[in-house]
Amino acid sequence: xxxxxxxxxxxxxxxxxxxYSDGDVELHGRFFWDETRDGPRPGIFLIHGGxxxxxxxxxQARRYAELxxxxxxxxxxxxxxxxxxxxxxxxxxxxxxxxxxxVRRAQAGLDxxxxxxxxxxxxxxxxxxxxxxxxxTLAREGADLAGAVSVHGxxxxxRPAEAGAVKAKILVCHGAADxxxxxxxxxxxxxxxxxxxxxxxxxxxxxxxxxxxxRNAVPGSGGVAYDRPTDERSFAAIRTFLADTLT
Numbered sequence: 001x002x003x004x005x006x007x008x009x010x011x012x013x014x015x016x017x018x019x020y021s022d023g024d025v026e027l028h029g030r031f032f033w034d035e036t037r038d039g040p041r042p043g044i045f046l047i048h049g050g051x052x053x054x055x056x057x058x059x060q061a062r063r064y065a066e067l068x069x070x071x072x073x074x075x076x077x078x079x080x081x082x083x084x085x086x087x088x089x090x091x092x093x094x095x096x097x098x099x100x101x102x103v104r105r106a107q108a109g110l111d112x113x114x115x116x117x118x119x120x121x122x123x124x125x126x127x128x129x130x131x132x133x134x135x136x137t138l139a140r141e142g143a144d145l146a147g148a149v150s151v152h153g154x155x156x157x158x159r160p161a162e163a164g165a166v167k168a169k170i171l172v173c174h175g176a177a178d179x180x181x182x183x184x185x186x187x188x189x190x191x192x193x194x195x196x197x198x199x200x201x202x203x204x205x206x207x208x209x210x211x212x213x214x215r216n217a218v219p220g221s222g223g224v225a226y227d228r229p230t231d232e233r234s235f236a237a238i239r240t241f242l243a244d245t246l247t
Contacts, residue, residue: 012036015058018072020112021087022105027075027130029109030058032065033118040120042246043113044071045145047106047131049169049211050092054215060128067239069246071121074109076102076134092130097141099159099244100185102134110143122146122246126238127153128213139198141204147171149238150215152210155181155189160171161196170200170239173234203237205230 018029044064053075061073081087095102127135132153135184139148140161143160165174182238193200211217211224
């Protein structure tokens with residue numbers, strides 16, 4: 001494990017479990033907000049990586065709640081999937097291969113976020129790894145979002161965005177040394193976004209591998225590694241993007 005210092009968190013950040021459902025699939029998200037701020041505030045739909053709703057997703061949700069957003073760390077898998085590698089991979093592949101299924105599952109979480117009294121007008125999706133792919137899929141499918149952010153996420157898609165379909169502004173934070181998302185995919189993504197006439201931006205961070213925000217990533221584990229400078233720089237870029245977008 002990497003020996004990295006714990007990030008300080010604000011004692012004002014409160015959290016509660018938020019159960020919701022996608023049809024007959026029960027889902028269990030975690031909602032975060034700053035108790036010291038009055039009134040509703042813009043909502044962040046935070047989408048976990050391939051491990052499911054875990055400590056990394058909740059830590060990131062707190063991070064954005066500290067900026068003043070109402071944040072739902074969603075559950076894209078449902079009960080009995082997290083921790084079961086075979087079921088996890090099958091669930092991820094099913095959503096990857098059927099964008100409509102992925103969007104329906106995510107929309108259930110977006111509806112749950114909208115129903116929280118702390119969440120006001122304006123929503124953005126922020127996703128990590130699998131969640132980055134999910135955030136971009138929402139944008140490609142024309143979801144009602146102000147912004148969509150992919151952090152070390154998959155950029156390839158089986159259903160490219162059509163011209164004029166993308167409503168959300170898009171930010172991609174990508175590690176140049178990510179072996180899971182080669183530069184060919186990056187180039188293809190930029191060409192796709194240009195064809196779709198989307199409002200997009202992409203930052204490529206030198207030396208950063210896949211999963212550069214995961215503090216407990218094991219060095220040398222399949223091209224996944226925490227990189228503190230890239231973690232901090234990408235968070236600063238996302239913070240600015242959200243401030244510009246959710247106004």
